[in-house]
Amino acid sequence: MKIIYLVALALFITPGLCHADYDYIDINNPFLRKIPIAIPVFSSLPDSNSNKQVLKKSSNILSDALEFTAYFKILDRGAFLIDPDNPPLITPKINFNNWVSIGAELLITGGLSKKGNTIVMELRLFDTFKGKKLVGKKYEGPASDLRQMILRFCSEVIYHLTGSRGIFNSKIAFISTGSGNKEIFICDFDGSNIKQFTQNNKINLFPAWSADAKWIAYTSYLNGKPDIYIINLKDKRFNTISKKGINIAPAWAPSKFQLAATLSFSGDQEIYLLTGTGKIIKRLTRKWGSDVSPTWSPDGKKIAFVSNRAGSPQIYIKDISSGQVERLTFNGQYNTQPNWSPKGDKIAYSSLQEGRNNIFVVDIKNRQPIQLTFDSRDNESPAWSSDGSLIVFSSTREGPSRIYIMTAYGTDQRRLLFLRGEQTNPKWSPNVNNE
Amino acid sequence: MRKNLWIGLVMLFLIPMFLFTVSCAQKEVKDTTEETATEPEKAPEEATEASKEVQQPTADMSEEERAILAARNMFLSEDIYFEFDKSTLDSMSQDVLSRKADWMRDNPDVVVNVEGHCDERGTNEYNLALGEKRAESAKSFLVDLGVEAYRISTVSYGEENPVDAGHNEEAWAKNRRAHFVIP
Numbered sequence: 122m123k124i125i126y127l128v129a130l131a132l133f134i135t136p137g138l139c140h141a142d143y144d145y146i147d148i149n150n151p152f153l154r155k156i157p158i159a160i161p162v163f164s165s166l167p168d169s170n171s172n173k174q175v176l177k178k179s180s181n182i183l184s185d186a187l188e189f190t191a192y193f194k195i196l197d198r199g200a201f202l203i204d205p206d207n208p209p210l211i212t213p214k215i216n217f218n219n220w221v222s223i224g225a226e227l228l229i230t231g232g233l234s235k236k237g238n239t240i241v242m243e244l245r246l247f248d249t250f251k252g253k254k255l256v257g258k259k260y261e262g263p264a265s266d267l268r269q270m271i272l273r274f275c276s277e278v279i280y281h282l283t284g285s286r287g288i289f290n291s292k293i294a295f296i297s298t299g300s301g302n303k304e305i306f307i308c309d310f311d312g313s314n315i316k317q318f319t320q321n322n323k324i325n326l327f328p329a330w331s332a333d334a335k336w337i338a339y340t341s342y343l344n345g346k347p348d349i350y351i352i353n354l355k356d357k358r359f360n361t362i363s364k365k366g367i368n369i370a371p372a373w374a375p376s377k378f379q380l381a382a383t384l385s386f387s388g389d390q391e392i393y394l395l396t397g398t399g400k401i402i403k404r405l406t407r408k409w410g411s412d413v414s415p416t417w418s419p420d421g422k423k424i425a426f427v428s429n430r431a432g433s434p435q436i437y438i439k440d441i442s443s444g445q446v447e448r449l450t451f452n453g454q455y456n457t458q459p460n461w462s463p464k465g466d467k468i469a470y471s472s473l474q475e476g477r478n479n480i481f482v483v484d485i486k487n488r489q490p491i492q493l494t495f496d497s498r499d500n501e502s503p504a505w506s507s508d509g510s511l512i513v514f515s516s517t518r519e520g521p522s523r524i525y526i527m528t529a530y531g532t533d534q535r536r537l538l539f540l541r542g543e544q545t546n547p548k549w550s551p552n553v554n555n556e
Numbered sequence: 557m558r559k560n561l562w563i564g565l566v567m568l569f570l571i572p573m574f575l576f577t578v579s580c581a582q583k584e585v586k587d588t589t590e591e592t593a594t595e596p597e598k599a600p601e602e603a604t605e606a607s608k609e610v611q612q613p614t615a616d617m618s619e620e621e622r623a624i625l626a627a628r629n630m631f632l633s634e635d636i637y638f639e640f641d642k643s644t645l646d647s648m649s650q651d652v653l654s655r656k657a658d659w660m661r662d663n664p665d666v667v668v669n670v671e672g673h674c675d676e677r678g679t680n681e682y683n684l685a686l687g688e689k690r691a692e693s694a695k696s697f698l699v700d701l702g703v704e705a706y707r708i709s710t711v712s713y714g715e716e717n718p719v720d721a722g723h724n725e726e727a728w729a730k731n732r733r734a735h736f737v738i739p
Contacts, residue, residue, distance in 0.1 A: 303716065324716050326680060340684075346711045347684060367688050367712055370681045383685065390685045411685035427682055433641065434682050455641070457679045471679060478679065501679055546680060 145227070145282045151510070152528045155194040156282075159225035159249075160184040161201055161208040166243065169234030175267075179242070180231055182268055186275045186289060187229075189311050189526075190510065191533040192282070196225055210245065212254055220249040227255075229278070240264050244274040246281065256281050285508040292550040293513055294318065294328035294337060295524055299542030305339055310506070310549075312524075312538035329380070330550040331373045336397065338371035338380055349382055351397055354555070362399040366390075372415045372424075381405060381415035381424055392426055405441065416461045416468070425449065425459040425468050436470055438485075449483060452490060456481075460504050462529070469493075469503035469512055480514055482529070493531030505529070506549045513537065513547040631659045635719075635733040636694060641678065643689035645697055653694060656736065657701035667707045670694050671735040674715045675728035687712030694734040709739075 145156060163180045165171040184195045198205070202219040209215050210230040220228050232243040239261060246256040256277050260270040272289040279287035291310045296303045297317075305318040305325050319325045324342040331338070338351045348363035349371050362368045366385030373380045378397035383390050390411045394402040405424060406412040411434070414427040425438045433454040439446045450456035455473035462468065466485055471478045472492075478499040483490040494500035497518035504513050509529060516525050519536070522543040527534040538544075610629045613622045634656070636649035645653065660666060672691030674683035691710035699705045719735075720727035 324713075326684075326716070366710075367684060369684050383681075385685075385688055390688065411682065411689065413685045414681045429641075429682075434678075455678060457682045473678060476677070478677075 158227040163231035166232040166234040217252040290554045295547040360399040507552045638732040675731040684714035
């Protein structure tokens with residue numbers, strides 16, 4: 122984003138802004154009860170006359186983005202006790218009883234003005250019971266940044282309510298077969314803005330985002346066999362790992378320009394630590410058999426990975442400095458695709474039981490696996506959002522494999538996007554703005 | 557030396573191709589949600605690859621030429637099959653591989669590429685590893701029967717190139733295979 126917003130003008134700064142309140146969303150089980158929130162259609166700021174369509178579109182972008190988080194129940198605008206053409210925007214004019222009486226616990230008002238190509242937007246979050254403003258922001262920028270401004274406010278709202286910046290600057294990379302080959306695509310967190318990333322008519326697999334979201338590593342058959350390509354998203358610089366045998370399933374180390382990946386040049390499939398330029402730093406696994414699918418603990422001290430050292434594929438955890446390895450999964454004969462949660466407490470994975478793949482989450486401490494998908498054909502490739510609130514995965518529940526989202530607790534399962542062909546192997550990027 | 561020259565030549569072609577691929581990704585796709593219905597043409601090299609596999613005898617061939625071609629076709633068309641999540645060779649696979657070893661000994665100039673494949677069950681990453689184990693176990697059996705190791709290369713396709721797109725045991729059994737090609 123080239124434009125600098127005038128964010129948080131002094132008069133909008135509210136006391137609770139720097140320290141988030143956690144009363145609103147229970148972070149231990151945030152999806153048990155959704156917070157009813159009212160988001161009336163935005164209105165024109167004084168001395169401006171904004172297009173009705175733009176006002177409606179803007180308020181819908183806001184409510185769709187917040188609904189996506191699964192924290193909220195967006196209240197039906199038809200029930201609002203306000204003048205729909207002129208909803209009051211600021212505290213003294215808002216009759217909070219009108220909002221409390223329809224069950225709204227939170228209220229967001231938006232005001233918009235457009236001068237030339239410049240948009241000014243004022244957005245405010247209120248607690249209707251306390252009759253108090255929680256967050257207030259003013260944004261200014263070109264009309265083309267409308268969505269970015271609204272998403273920025275959504276980040277403020279989620280930060281205020283949960284203490285985390287949310288997912289509104291994140292992207293999802295995945296594989297799609299629409300062109301006849303497995304190519305990598307990238308979309309925004311909500312499935313919008315889909316772009317094709319590779320276009321080489323070969324098999325491309327396993328996209329992985331670097332910690333700063335500036336690089337993607339993936340496996341491609343560009344050269345006739347599975348090699349790893351490490352590409353800078355901005356300037357397209359790239360490095361390769363193309364040793365004899367397979368070079369697959371890269372996973373970036375947290376906050377480093379390093380990755381773990383399976384290479385088989387030694388004659389056995391082992392996981393190595395490599396630089397982002399593709400040079401081997403050291404070998405991480407030392408056991409005969411297949412060791413694949415590394416995923417890092419957020420502190421970078423451990424990896425979880427898949428190994429068939431005990432006869433069938435199971436998930437293991439290795440402490441990198443001590444070298445100690447312990448087995449994590451014991452139920453079923455086929456547990457693969459581990460993905461470590463960004464909070465570090467859980468690992469999501471897929472488990473093949475009774476002929477179907479389903480997604481499970483296991484708590485690292487108590488080791489109790491919890492099944493998140495049921496009776497919906499095959500569900501694979503779970504990947505956490507960077508705030509740990511959502512999981513993206515692929516499923517054949519509607520026939521062809523497509524990308525779905527659910528909360529970390531398995532609720533609110535929904536399709537992310539609709540594209541020709543089949544979609545698999547989604548990976549969620551960190552929540553950073555590199556535009 | 558010669559190998560290096562070849563790698564150099566291949567890279568010479570591949571690197572620009574790759575650069576082109578990546579750089580056009582941004583411009584090309586404005587809205588892929590509405591992808592057009594035009595199927596991109598199959599890469600021409602794949603077509604020629606297929607013709608390198610099994611060939612039909614032509615009318616002007618002698619009996620002997622036909623027999624040679626039939627043996628070659630059999631070598632290329634007979635896949636060996638595996639159990640789910642296994643890369644071990646059963647007795648039927650070993651018989652097939654013994655015939656392949658005979659043919660390779662009779663045709664000492666031929667080099668082959670063994671492709672390891674898996675069915676769609678299980679997951680892509682692990683299957684890519686499993687496919688390699690399958691191709692390697694076929695290779696080492698041939699080497700044990702006296703075929704020179706340098707004549708056999710391997711590549712894993714995991715579950716990415718099924719021969720049967722079905723979602724049932726019949727299809728899966730066909731897809732869990734090692735396939736031989738003469739590059």
